[in-house]
Amino acid sequence: MNKEMILAKQKQAVEILNEKDIDMWLTFVRETGNIQDPMMDMIVGTGATWHSAFIITRSGDTTAVIGSLEEANMKSVGTFQNIVPYLKGIKEDLLKVLDKYQPNKIAVNYSRNSSLADGLTHGCYLELMEILKDTPYKDRLVSSEDIVSALRGRKNQIEVDQIKSAIVETLKIFDEVTGFLAVGKSEKDVAEFVRNIVKERGFEFAWDEEHCPAVFTGPDTAGAHSGPTDRKIEPGHVINMDFGIKYNGYCSDLQRTWYVLKEGETEAPETVIKGFNVIRDSIQLAAKELKPGKLGWEIDNVARNYITENGYDEYPHGLGHQVGRVAHDGGALLGPRWERYGNIPYIPVEVGNVFTIEPRLTIDGYGIATIEEIVWVTEDGCEFMSTPQTEIYLVK
């Protein structure tokens, strides 16, 4: 919990409320130990057991309506100006706060498009509607999607620095992996090597440990989003690893590709080099187009077309997502206009957004080439936060 960071993001939220013409942002939760609204750690900094309302108004006021047993904790956390403790039920106190501000538009955390703006469970939604049913506020709820998207997407300098630190530490580990890879070691061996480093250095995993890192060696691997297997590294394999850490609350998410030399080889076969280079170049081409105001699908299209024009299948996922406090941070996504991505490929890119760029292609008979870099959107383009991989790494 970094109090200064939370207060800075609350202040930014107030600016966004004014920009989007929304009077109040209401984060309504309970039992966050069981299921946690993803916005809690960015704007509250602690959990809640009983029904609780964390309220930010466009006037800049912050009010927490919470169970009385959590009053002392909330005070010591110190992120909300007004703390309203209740003993038996939240309704009366919550309505008093609403009546004080009489908001015309109240954003709450539900969204079909963004899981990060969708922390309000359906049961809590029904509970909230029950509380509001005899008031005018019941018809004034709107999705907080735009607020969450802007607040998470527009990284401030401290956030960018934190992500940068996570990237630097992650790339060090990739270098160590290059030294560790050898014929006969399994995907699981490699994953264990990486996980031990993460634990020794006191980092967290950017996503669930069973798939972090994900390691794939050779042709016919399990493919993305799968855990490492007992499959062993062999000469002629293309290896790739998808890995990220969480460090001081912010994540990295990177991929690198290696080739395992066969006896007598001093470099990768031409077909492997070609595949790798197509991926590498598609990233640069996409990054050149990435700037504020562009739509995510336009950027995805650049890399996707370049890859298919070079005779490879298109990758079965989006080109890149935002990273932040979680590995898959959002709003805007550099993704294709597919049903499963909803409206998020249509959200304009903004200054301060931090994106991965991670195309992939299959090199028949060898394995999967994939590189994942991280870039930061500036006023008129983007900057690489990771030092790009320019050549396929060789394993002797």
Place this chain on the structure above:
Amino acid sequence: MNKEMILAKQKQAVEILNEKDIDMWLTFVRETGNIQDPMMDMIVGTGATWHSAFIITRSGDTTAVIGSLEEANMKSVGTFQNIVPYLKGIKEDLLKVLDKYQPNKIAVNYSRNSSLADGLTHGCYLELMEILKDTPYKDRLVSSEDIVSALRGRKNQIEVDQIKSAIVETLKIFDEVTGFLAVGKSEKDVAEFVRNIVKERGFEFAWDEEHCPAVFTGPDTAGAHSGPTDRKIEPGHVINMDFGIKYNGYCSDLQRTWYVLKEGETEAPETVIKGFNVIRDSIQLAAKELKPGKLGWEIDNVARNYITENGYDEYPHGLGHQVGRVAHDGGALLGPRWERYGNIPYIPVEVGNVFTIEPRLTIDGYGIATIEEIVWVTEDGCEFMSTPQTEIYLVK
């Protein structure tokens, strides 16, 4: 991820579906790395990135409709019989599965009463309704509250054994704390001592680390649900600690009370002993009444009345909750009939339920006396799983 345990709980879920006359249980999720339905680790055993449906039918079939990139992972996890991967959108494949079974009642995870049965976010609910809108299934959704409550509440022998192991390890740590406590040490010192042990031994915390353990020394402390402070232990303080670990996927949650002797004292003052003993005895009285068929509020009432009859204020919370894969597990709660607890104090106690019993009272001028034990409901009563604290521990 323990595959055998998941298959055992799925089997139990099928029995419960038949008992409750529900045709299908549909767990509908996405981006579980950002917000995770609390049922996922009990009945699925892995996460999901894209919209995914995990379906259990009363006939005993299990089907996972998932994004194609996660097919290999789902196969390797091996907890679902049928795996239906989709590329661009879930709708078509999900409707095919529904049409195959034509369920009349479909339980989904929303609940006003139980956070553990409320993993469906409101945005995902809207998405699901959009998918179902032109089908008869849209009017066939019911809350999975009863299923979740029974499935989590009715512990099988393996689960009881796991909780027992967590309790044994936790009580060892409490013993070590007794040796560590001394005048001049702060609440934070004690918490750090405990956290280091937890990490050394490879346990997880049963709840968020900032409040696990919670340590309170002396009068006028921050009270429950607050993190440890710089407040120092002094002679004449009553100290209590609330602490639990997660060990092999199951939690403990226990509290113990100490008294810090003043110079010349060889035992605690009478008023302290009286307060402690009232708590101790209230637990035994409540446990005597605890058996299948009782309602939670009836058990809460026993301890609450005994404490107020002895001249103390009633505790501002429920007497006890269930423990399991999370520290606050449920269904049924041994809680008072207060608005904030909804219907859960009215759910009948069942065989196999594992409850904490944790009353508290304030000993004026000394601190808070609180003991938390864990009991397991049997055919005709309950058994203590923790060895009860019978006398206040003394710190010299």
